[in-house]
Amino acid sequence: xxxxxxxxxxxxxxxxxxLPETDWVxxxxxxxxxxxxxxxxxxxxxxxxxxxxxFRLHQLFGIGLTDxxxxxxxxxxxxxxxxxxxxxxxxxxxxxxxGEFTFEMEAVVREQMQRHGVGEQFLMNGxxxxxxxxxxxxxxxxxxxxxxxxxxLLERIATHLATAYRxxxxxxxxxxxxxxxxxxxxxxxxxxEHAEGAALEQNARLALRDAVQQREWARRRSQRDSPExxxxxxxxxxxxxxxxxxxxxxxxxLVVARENTWVPRAGTPLSPRESQVASLAVLGRTNKVIAYxxxxxxxTVRVLMKRAAAKLxxxxxxxxxxxxxxxxxxxAPRLRTRLP
Numbered sequence: 001x002x003x004x005x006x007x008x009x010x011x012x013x014x015x016x017x018x019l020p021e022t023d024w025v026x027x028x029x030x031x032x033x034x035x036x037x038x039x040x041x042x043x044x045x046x047x048x049x050x051x052x053x054x055f056r057l058h059q060l061f062g063i064g065l066t067d068x069x070x071x072x073x074x075x076x077x078x079x080x081x082x083x084x085x086x087x088x089x090x091x092x093x094x095x096x097x098x099g100e101f102t103f104e105m106e107a108v109v110r111e112q113m114q115r116h117g118v119g120e121q122f123l124m125n126g127x128x129x130x131x132x133x134x135x136x137x138x139x140x141x142x143x144x145x146x147x148x149x150x151x152x153l154l155e156r157i158a159t160h161l162a163t164a165y166r167x168x169x170x171x172x173x174x175x176x177x178x179x180x181x182x183x184x185x186x187x188x189x190x191x192x193e194h195a196e197g198a199a200l201e202q203n204a205r206l207a208l209r210d211a212v213q214q215r216e217w218a219r220r221r222s223q224r225d226s227p228e229x230x231x232x233x234x235x236x237x238x239x240x241x242x243x244x245x246x247x248x249x250x251x252x253x254l255v256v257a258r259e260n261t262w263v264p265r266a267g268t269p270l271s272p273r274e275s276q277v278a279s280l281a282v283l284g285r286t287n288k289v290i291a292y293x294x295x296x297x298x299x300t301v302r303v304l305m306k307r308a309a310a311k312l313x314x315x316x317x318x319x320x321x322x323x324x325x326x327x328x329x330x331x332a333p334r335l336r337t338r339l340p
Contacts, residue, residue: 038122049087060073185254269312274308
């Protein structure tokens with residue numbers, strides 16, 4: 001995969017939510033291709049994997065792909081066996097290669113890849129707890145493994161895809177209802193111009209100011225392709241807000257902090273924040289990735305996981321995931337918890 005282009009270009013493309021869908025997704029794909037390669041083309045799809053048995057493909061986009069290769073995707077995803085496999089796979093893989101992603105359907109996919117001169121495909125799967133997602137595939141002529149550093153980079157990009165797609169859907173609902181979802185407006189230097197709701201709290205204002213400043217640091221021309229840029233540009237602030245650029249006013253670019261949380265699962269004793277981390281753990285996120293995705297510290301995520309385990313009466317991470325996924329199967333509370 002290539003190293004041309006800039007990481008910040010990808011992030012800026014991901015958060016161009018004012019664009020129509022047919023421009024937004026291809027724009028992301030072009031930015032990812034410029035930075036990460038894909039000499040056999042790039043694919044993108046918007047999907048709904050909320051039904052256990054039916055994978056719903058909403059839109060499929062291709063850059064540098066043959067019409068036949070695109071048609072393969074359109075024809076395969078609705079097939080019953082393939083569809084069920086894809087639902088299970090998309091729900092647990094954040095990023096990976098063919099073997100990691102397709103499981104028992106790997107032989108079918110490999111055959112199609114070979115026919116089209118594709119040696120490997122790399123997935124960034126932007127799925128959120130609603131099981132809606134934006135997935136981007138990079139197709140390579142060579143079959144190579146992901147390094148640890150490259151995997152970490154793809155995972156972080158995937159969390160931005162998930163966050164941005166959720167916010168895009170939320171903004172569409174807000175527009176129909178006449179709401180905005182904006183709880184704070186800040187200048188590009190971090191100064192708070194307006195705040196309401198939860199953003200009125202002093203700690204929230206400080207967190208938002210710091211997040212805007214960190215994002216501006218990443219945008220500096222000298223930092224745009226630094227791995228540190230991706231570290232500083234978080235998907236959310238304090239597990240609640242996603243930052244979006246607004247129109248310039250009087251020559252000053254403004255940043256809007258938009259509420260972008262999801263509705264916690266009903267019927268559990270967990271707090272909203274505990275439910276957040278548990279629902280991301282169900283999707284296979286590590287604590288480190290969860291911390292990055294929510295804009296929290298690693299230690300905060302560990303504490304929330306332990307509290308969630310205690311309330312659900314489980315000891316291991318696997319038991320926590322199983323109990324949260326299927327609340328009725330949760331066991332009686334124990335006094336001690338042990339999470340890896």
